[in-house]
Amino acid sequence: MKEFSNETRAKNLQAMQNEELDLLVIGGGITGSGITLDAQSRGIQTGLVEMRDFASGTSSRSTKLVHGGLRYLAQFALKEVHEVGSERAIVYNNAPQITTPLKMMLPFYAGGTYGPFTTSVGLDVYDRLAQVKKSERKIMLEPNETIDREPYVKAEGLLGSGVYVEYRTDDARLTLEVAKKASELGALIANYTKVTGLLYDENHKVCGVKFVDVQSGETGEIHAKKVVNSCGPWVDEIRDMDGSNKGKHLHLTKGVHLVIDNAKFPISNSLFFDTPFHDGRMMFAIPREGKTYIGTTDTTWEEDPKEPNITVADVTYILAAANQMFELPQKLTPDDVESGWSGVRPLIQEEGKSPSEISRKDEIFQSDTGLLSIAGGKLTGYRKMAEKIVDRVGEQLAAETDYTFEGQQTEHLLLSGGDVGGDEGWSSYFYKMVHEGIVNYDLEREDAEKLVQRYGSNVADIYELLPDGEEKDGLPRVDWAMLNYGLKAEMVEHPIDYLLRRSSQMLFNINHMNEVKDAVIDYMADYYNWDEATKKSMTDEVNEKLALTDLHEIKDAYAAHEV
Numbered sequence: 251m252k253e254f255s256n257e258t259r260a261k262n263l264q265a266m267q268n269e270e271l272d273l274l275v276i277g278g279g280i281t282g283s284g285i286t287l288d289a290q291s292r293g294i295q296t297g298l299v300e301m302r303d304f305a306s307g308t309s310s311r312s313t314k315l316v317h318g319g320l321r322y323l324a325q326f327a328l329k330e331v332h333e334v335g336s337e338r339a340i341v342y343n344n345a346p347q348i349t350t351p352l353k354m355m356l357p358f359y360a361g362g363t364y365g366p367f368t369t370s371v372g373l374d375v376y377d378r379l380a381q382v383k384k385s386e387r388k389i390m391l392e393p394n395e396t397i398d399r400e401p402y403v404k405a406e407g408l409l410g411s412g413v414y415v416e417y418r419t420d421d422a423r424l425t426l427e428v429a430k431k432a433s434e435l436g437a438l439i440a441n442y443t444k445v446t447g448l449l450y451d452e453n454h455k456v457c458g459v460k461f462v463d464v465q466s467g468e469t470g471e472i473h474a475k476k477v478v479n480s481c482g483p484w485v486d487e488i489r490d491m492d493g494s495n496k497g498k499h500l501h502l503t504k505g506v507h508l509v510i511d512n513a514k515f516p517i518s519n520s521l522f523f524d525t526p527f528h529d530g531r532m533m534f535a536i537p538r539e540g541k542t543y544i545g546t547t548d549t550t551w552e553e554d555p556k557e558p559n560i561t562v563a564d565v566t567y568i569l570a571a572a573n574q575m576f577e578l579p580q581k582l583t584p585d586d587v588e589s590g591w592s593g594v595r596p597l598i599q600e601e602g603k604s605p606s607e608i609s610r611k612d613e614i615f616q617s618d619t620g621l622l623s624i625a626g627g628k629l630t631g632y633r634k635m636a637e638k639i640v641d642r643v644g645e646q647l648a649a650e651t652d653y654t655f656e657g658q659q660t661e662h663l664l665l666s667g668g669d670v671g672g673d674e675g676w677s678s679y680f681y682k683m684v685h686e687g688i689v690n691y692d693l694e695r696e697d698a699e700k701l702v703q704r705y706g707s708n709v710a711d712i713y714e715l716l717p718d719g720e721e722k723d724g725l726p727r728v729d730w731a732m733l734n735y736g737l738k739a740e741m742v743e744h745p746i747d748y749l750l751r752r753s754s755q756m757l758f759n760i761n762h763m764n765e766v767k768d769a770v771i772d773y774m775a776d777y778y779n780w781d782e783a784t785k786k787s788m789t790d791e792v793n794e795k796l797a798l799t800d801l802h803e804i805k806d807a808y809a810a811h812e813v
């Protein structure tokens with residue numbers, strides 16, 4: 251097992267203070283993790299600090315798709331479609347365990363955004379630009395064929411549908427597998443480490459950061475030749491620290507997703523559809539792990555990006571869209587919503603320009619002090635974003651030090667857990683390891699499948715951790731093994747890291763999570779030897795997040811007819 255634990259964190263923090271790094275990256279979302287992996291794999295000694303947990307910002311709150319960029323096609327951004335389409339194939343090949351191809355249905359209706367002709371031509375162009383394999387290319391369906399394939403789609407006004415390929419991912423785990431791989435290559439990485447200020451040399455060039463270790467309260471300094479700010483929605487906070495938040499700045503918009511049991515929302519296809527409100531928005535409804543999730547909204551967010559809320563208006567909007575788009579056995583009500591999540595998009599707006607000119611593309615800013623900041627973009631394009639900014643860092647290091655510039659090394663670099671024989675080999679690897687889990691470790695098929703899907707080639711480490719008997723320390727044996735793997739190999743520091751981001755239970759298996767959460771907290775309290783106050787604050791953190799996630803206040807408001 252490759253260690254990436256609390257001890258690794260402590261050693262890394264010490265090492266980062268002892269030596270000058272080539273590069274320090276601030277922010278452990280997908281952007282910062284991608285940059286760290288890219289830089290470290292080019293021989294640039296890199297550190298990464300994240301103020302909460304990896305992917306605790308936007309990178310665990312997306313629609314969880316590795317997009318082919320169909321939306322860009324509507325804006326005739328052909329280069330972008332080609333780029334993200336190619337990226338998608340690379341991500342899939344390097345980490346097939348967290349990127350699952352799925353057929354996406356795009357139904358079209360009289361008076362809707364897309365018609366049969368535009369959809370057919372658009373999807374053809376998309377397939378070619380995004381280099382979609384022949385076997386996965388689009389098909390067009392007549393209305394009756396559409397209903398045959400997905401009986402819950404509204405029949406009235408239906409003109410047909412296009413079916414094309416998209417890739418579903420687990421955004422938090424994708425981020426983590428990138429960070430774990432960077433750590434394997436020697437990057438020094440620490441979560442729960444918040445940058446509180448920047449350090450400058452005598453020429454007023456940025457040369458490091460001041461930080462606080464959020465776990466212990468201790469403070470320190472890290473020196474680095476180059477500093478990259480990849481703080482997503484917080485990019486401007488770091489630019490403020492640097493006095494360089496001028497010109498273009500962030501415009502945050504909030505997006506909400508809701509999770510409903512598949513028994514209540516029993517679609518079997520993923521769908522991408524027009525909202526019925528003529529507001530130009532499209533929504534996704536995606537089956538996953540016995541649930542269906544649906545979203546998203548897009549509203550300006552001007553408050554703290556840490557925990558964007560879910561409001562009655564968000565829930566009403568999404569459920570109304572679902573109820574109008576689908577003919578379900580029963581209309582969906584707020585009581586059917588099991589959980590949900592809300593995230594903010596760090597979009598870029600130019601001062602003096604209107605919000606309609608807000609760009610979703612990524613951009614790099616370099617301040618007079620040398621601070622490099624990167625914002626915007628997508629989960630899907632993380633590797634390309636990393637390549638662009640590390641090219642800059644590499645060129646500067648080559649000009650200023652004895653570093654010899656090297657181009658990107660990540661195109662064929664397998665992510666942690668991705669050593670499964672590429673996209674071609676994944677299916678046989680999957681069945682082999684599921685079989686091994688059932689035969690050698692006495693697992694139920696369903697559990698073995700979930701474990702192989704979640705951990706890919708790291709599943710052997712989980713199998714080794716499985717205790718005998720049904721339970722250990724009050725935890726079902728599978729949870730016990732996953733939690734212990736999280737503690738030893740995935741830098742789980744807080745119970746919420748495990749419950750929400752490592753295992754996704756808080757989103758997609760909330761009933762099970764409610765059953766195990768106290769045992770998880772007790773186990774971690776023993777493991778880390780927490781005092782009562784620490785244990786209480788960890789418990790409060792889980793319960794506060796649960797209150798946001800399970801939407802009980804919103805359900806109460808509906809029940810009291812306040813809305």
Ligand SMILES: Cc1cc2nc3c(=O)[nH]c(=O)nc-3n(C[C@H](O)[C@H](O)[C@H](O)COP(=O)(O)OP(=O)(O)OC[C@H]3O[C@@H](n4cnc5c(N)ncnc54)[C@H](O)[C@@H]3O)c2cc1C
Pocket residue numbers: 276277278279280281282299300301302303304305306307308309310311312313314315316317443444445446480481482483484503504505506546593594595625626627628629630631
């Ligand atoms: C609703 C929604 C749906 C989306 N759907 C998709 C999709 O399906 N596919 C897709 O490709 N993209 C999607 N995106 C876009 C994608 O999620 C984002 O582009 C991406 O996650 C941004 O990652 P990031 O690393 O830049 O930011 P973040 O993930 O927010 O990471 C920034 C990190 O910086 C840390 N940080 C902040 N300040 C400090 C500090 N002082 N010290 C240390 N650390 C700090 C934060 O804690 C945070 O973890 C979606 C976005 C939203 C909001």
